[in-house]
Amino acid sequence: MAAADIRETLLELAVWMGMDRGQVAEFVRQAPPDEARAALKDLLTPLVRDPPERVLQLMDRVLGAELQAMPVTSPRALLPHPDAKAVVWQGDITTLRVDAIVNAANSDMLGCFRRNHPCIDNAIHNRAGPRLRAHLRPLMAAQGHPEPTGSARLTPGFMLPSGHILHTVGPIVQRLIDGCPPEAQARQLAGCYESCLDLAWASGLRSVAFCCISTGVFGYPQEAAAHVALSTVRRWLAVPAHAEAVDYVVFNVFLDRDRDIYRRLLPEYFPEGAGPPPRALCA
Structure with missing residues (x-):
């Protein structure tokens, strides 16, 4: 530089x-x-x-x-075997070379405006560059309302190694019932994963890297969120047309606790053979 x-x-x-x-x-x-x-x-x-x-x-x-x-990671080389559809990877999502990374955005869809805020929205906008916000601003003005929770929007990746960004708005959890978010928010979180995969499929994108949507400042318990993520992606990929269209999904984690949760749960949801998924923590 x-x-x-x-x-x-x-x-x-x-x-x-x-x-x-x-x-x-x-x-x-x-x-x-x-x-x-x-x-x-x-x-x-x-x-x-x-x-x-x-x-x-x-x-x-x-x-x-x-x-x-900067060092760039191509997740295909990390897959445990050639037919694997999912892998867990710990690191900076902005260094992944995939067709699309997923941004846990806020409903304004314009990025984080707080200097040095440690959210993924800030990290992705900083690495993609100011053209990303300039691209989104007229789209959101034309829409005329905040992005609904559980929806997804596709943009170019601009200066990222990934070709595209899938922006999705996860639920904000303010109360727990017996340690679990309300069922409506579990459905919204599942909708984030489904919306991103549907949009990737419709756009011809064959590899997607998900962050841990709605955890952290949005308050969704980490293990419960992992169950929603893994079960939703597994169910989506069970459709033959989907499995043919998408080569693999990366579950990107940053914190050690998320890494441990996903590494423990991934083989249960994505075994080499078929089998029923485990019962989710908040089912």
């Missing part, structure tokens, strides 16, 4: 935002490349309007250089 590209992009963006050119130029001149890159991300994340095309082009150069330099 060329430090000059970062400095030029930061200066162009800051001046467009109305900052003092002289002060910004002095900061750009003195700041180490990592500090300048962090400042660039901090300016882009909360933007409520899209930067001009010149800034977008400069960001393409910055992100393109970062993409060339």
Whole structure:
């Protein structure tokens, strides 16, 4: 990644935002490349309007250089055997080379506007670049209402190694009944997985990487969410036309606890032979 590209992009963006050119130029001149890159991300994340095309082009150069330099994982090589339809992988979903990764989005569908917020929505928008928000903004304005829970929307991946992004809005769990979310929210979560797979199928996408939708700040218990994810994907792939159209699904996890849950449950839902699925924790 060329430090000059970062400095030029930061200066162009800051001046467009109305900052003092002289002060910004002095900061750009003195700041180490990592500090300048962090400042660039901090300016882009909360933007409520899209930067001009010149800034977008400069960001393409910055992100393109970062993409060339970062390690990328092709999950097909991780499958336990050639006929396997599912695999668990722990790591940064923005480094996966698949046809589509799944973003656990909010209902505004414009990404996270909070600087350094550790949500996957923020991570995906930061890596894909500002063209993603610029692409979504007119679509959501034309729609005229927030994205419904359980639905999915497809966009290009822009500067990600994945070709596309499937954005879905998971349920927000505010109360548990005997340790489980209400049944309506379990159906909504299942709908997220079904909607993403249906849209991938309709769009000719053959590999999909799911994040742990609705866990974390959305409050869905991790193990209960894993049962919903695995059972829904297994049921969807049981349709012969679906199994022929989709090569494999990645269950991407970031936390060690999610890794342990998925590694324990995956063989029960995706055994090499056929068999009834296990009873879900919240059934």
